[in-house]
Amino acid sequence: MKLIRTGKAGTLESSDVMITVKNNPANKIEINLQSIVEKQFGRHIRSFVEAVLEEMEVTSAIVDIDDRSALDCVIRARLETALYRAAGITVFRWEAIR
Amino acid sequence: MKLRRTMLYVPGNNPNMVKDAHIYRSDSVMFDLEDSVSVNEKDSARFLIFQALRCIDYENTETVVRINGLNTPFGADDVEAMVRARPHVIRLPKTETAEDIRQVDSLISKVEKKAGIEEGSIKLFAAIENARGVVNAYQIALSSPRLVGIAFGAEDFVTNLNTQRSKEGLELFTARQEILMASRAAGLHAIDTVFADVNDDEGFRREVELIKSMGFDGKSVINPRQVSIVHEIYTPTFEQIHSARKILRAIEKAEREGSGVAAVDGRMIDKPIVERARRTLELAQLSGIYLDEIEEEESDAQ
Numbered sequence: 001m002k003l004i005r006t007g008k009a010g011t012l013e014s015s016d017v018m019i020t021v022k023n024n025p026a027n028k029i030e031i032n033l034q035s036i037v038e039k040q041f042g043r044h045i046r047s048f049v050e051a052v053l054e055e056m057e058v059t060s061a062i063v064d065i066d067d068r069s070a071l072d073c074v075i076r077a078r079l080e081t082a083l084y085r086a087a088g089i090t091v092f093r094w095e096a097i098r
Numbered sequence: 099m100k101l102r103r104t105m106l107y108v109p110g111n112n113p114n115m116v117k118d119a120h121i122y123r124s125d126s127v128m129f130d131l132e133d134s135v136s137v138n139e140k141d142s143a144r145f146l147i148f149q150a151l152r153c154i155d156y157e158n159t160e161t162v163v164r165i166n167g168l169n170t171p172f173g174a175d176d177v178e179a180m181v182r183a184r185p186h187v188i189r190l191p192k193t194e195t196a197e198d199i200r201q202v203d204s205l206i207s208k209v210e211k212k213a214g215i216e217e218g219s220i221k222l223f224a225a226i227e228n229a230r231g232v233v234n235a236y237q238i239a240l241s242s243p244r245l246v247g248i249a250f251g252a253e254d255f256v257t258n259l260n261t262q263r264s265k266e267g268l269e270l271f272t273a274r275q276e277i278l279m280a281s282r283a284a285g286l287h288a289i290d291t292v293f294a295d296v297n298d299d300e301g302f303r304r305e306v307e308l309i310k311s312m313g314f315d316g317k318s319v320i321n322p323r324q325v326s327i328v329h330e331i332y333t334p335t336f337e338q339i340h341s342a343r344k345i346l347r348a349i350e351k352a353e354r355e356g357s358g359v360a361a362v363d364g365r366m367i368d369k370p371i372v373e374r375a376r377r378t379l380e381l382a383q384l385s386g387i388y389l390d391e392i393e394e395e396e397s398d399a400q
Contacts, residue, residue, distance in 0.1 A: 009142050015114035073153035074113040077145040084141070094178045095213065097148070 001058050007086025010070075010078035017070035019063065019082045027060045029053060035067035048072055052079050055098060061086075099377070101125045101384050102247065102287050103316035103332045104325045105162060109134035110143035116150050119159070122322035123329075126160035131176050132167075132191050140172045144179050151183035161185040162223060167192055168201055177202065181209040181220055187246065189223040192254065194230040196241035203242040218244060223289075227251035228258040232273045239284035247287030249318055250277050253294070263294075265301055267308065278313055287315040296321040306331045333385040334378045342375035342382075343393070 003023040010018040024030055031046055038045075049063060052075075063079075070078070080097065084090075106124035108115050110131045119127040129150075135143040147163060163185045165176035180188055190202050203222065210217050222244040226232055232255070239248060252270050256262055261269045274290065281288035290309040293302045306317060306328050317328055334342070344362050349372050352360035360367045383389055 013112070013114060015117055016112075070113060071117055071153070073149040074117070074146065077149040078142070080149075081142040081145045090141075092175065092179070094148075094182050097179075 001056050001083060001087050001089075003058070003061055003083070003086040004088050005086055007082040007084070009081035009085065010074075012066060012068060014068050015070055015074065016068050017075050017078050018066040019075075019078045021058075021061050021063050021079075021082045021086045023086075024060045024062045029059070030062045031065065032063065033065045033067065035065070035069070037067070037069050045075065048075060049079060052076055053083075056080070056083055058083060099380050099384060100160075100287075101316075101381075102160070102289060104328045105249070105289055105316065105318045106322065106325060107134070107292065107318060107320045110147050110163075111135050111139050113146060113150075116146060117154060120156040122325045124159065124319065124322075124325045125316065126162050126187070127156065128162040128164055128189060128318070129185070130164045131172070131180075132164050140166070144172075144176060148179045148183045151180075151185055160187065162187040162189050164189040164191055164225070165202075168198070168205070174205065177205045178209055181206055181215065182213050184215065184220070187221045187223050189225055189249065191225045191251070192227050192231070193224040193238055194228065195234050196237040199224055199238060199241040199245060203244055206244065220244065221246045223247045223249055225249040225251045226273075226277055227254035229255070229273075232276050235276045235280035236283060239280040239286055245284075245286060247289055247315070248277050248281045249289040250274060250291045251318075252291035255291075265304075267305065274309070274312060274314075282313070288313070290314045290317045292318045292320045293324070294320065296323065299323075299327065303327055303331065329385065332381070333387065334382045338378055339382050339387065339389070342378040345371060345375040346379070 003021060006020060006022040008020045010016050012018055031049055033042060033045060035042060035045060045067060102125050104124040105126040105128050106122060108119045108127055108129050110129045129147045131143050151161060163180045165180060165188055166172035168174060190198060193199060206220050207217055222242055224238050224245060226235060226248060250273060252263060255273055256269055278288045293305050295301060302324060309317060310331055319325055319328060345367055348360040348362045349367055
């Protein structure tokens with residue numbers, strides 16, 4: 001998946017996460033995480049986000065995450081939304097979405 | 099008998115409410131992709147509910163998703179996504195004709211087939227929210243074998259009627275009756291509209307008592323605080339349970355003695371009374387009342 005613009009999804013409400021994604025000129029994955037539970041779950045969130053990026057075949061992205069203690073399924077939903085927005089995709093292949 | 103006393107509205111783009119939707123013990127939770135989600139966030143709400151339904155264990159609570167209508171740019175995609183997320187029920191808003199339901203039914207079937215889901219497993223609820231829908235209520239009720247109930251949406255309805263809601267609800271009376279009759283005739287559940295003033299517990303209580311006495315199976319609720327009030331009103335009282343048991347004991351005794359007729363407290367017991375008594379006990383049991391304990395209390399009192 002190729003990111004052609006900045007994509008953003010989520011809010012700063014409790015249990016939500018705000019994720020911004022854009023293409024990385026350095027052609028690699030860069031994750032910037034801020035989380036109220038970073039000490040406990042920082043490593044897990046990073047590896048979870050990396051796994052979703054890999055699944056969606058994103059190899060070049062700057063991902064800014066402002067986490068308010070979101071569940072994994074919320075992080076996944078917000079990341080997917082931000083990525084599709086950044087890729088300019090509006091027709092979804094739901095059968096391929098995990 | 100399935101209980102649908104309360105269907106709790108949950109805005110579809112609010113993770114905090116989505117993750118805790120079931121802890122208030124409503125019989126159903128309804129994740130809303132329609133009116134509570136702005137046009138710019140339809141995609142994010144759809145992703146959120148899609149993932150939540152696949153990951154969160156809502157235990158015994160029935161999960162319902164209110165999709166956008168198929169006459170909007172979002173409805174078809176809502177169906178594509180939601181069928182794969184497998185809620186128990188999809189609720190179609192602003193249903194006006196039987197054809198509206200048939201269209202959703204057919205789209206659900208297509209997605210079920212593509213996704214390898216047993217056809218017919220996702221159920222449907224029709225929400226009737228204007229005069230045209232009310233006039234067509236019976237045809238709507240018969241439109242699909244997936245249909246398990248009809249919900250009344252009064253806010254749009256009163257706007258369509260050029261009036262507003264009153265505490266007495268006179269303006270809703272005919273619509274409620276029509277929806278109830280259509281539902282009963284087709285063997286469906288009938289769910290009443292929301293009561294918007296969450297600070298008016300007394301007004302809410304009066305409205306729930308009214309719709310219960312009319313015969314509605316339950317009510318859509320917008321605040322978790324309203325759940326326990328509805329359940330309390332719908333749960334049979336000790337006196338009602340006691341009376342139901344007395345009726346059933348009397349009729350069982352009469353049958354054992356070869357007579358189909360019995361009397362309790364000087365009142366003749368016939369079939370509809372027995373049926374109501376059975377329903378009361380079933381409702382009590384499903385509401386979580388320990389009938390064994392009541393039986394012990396009855397024996398102690400004797």
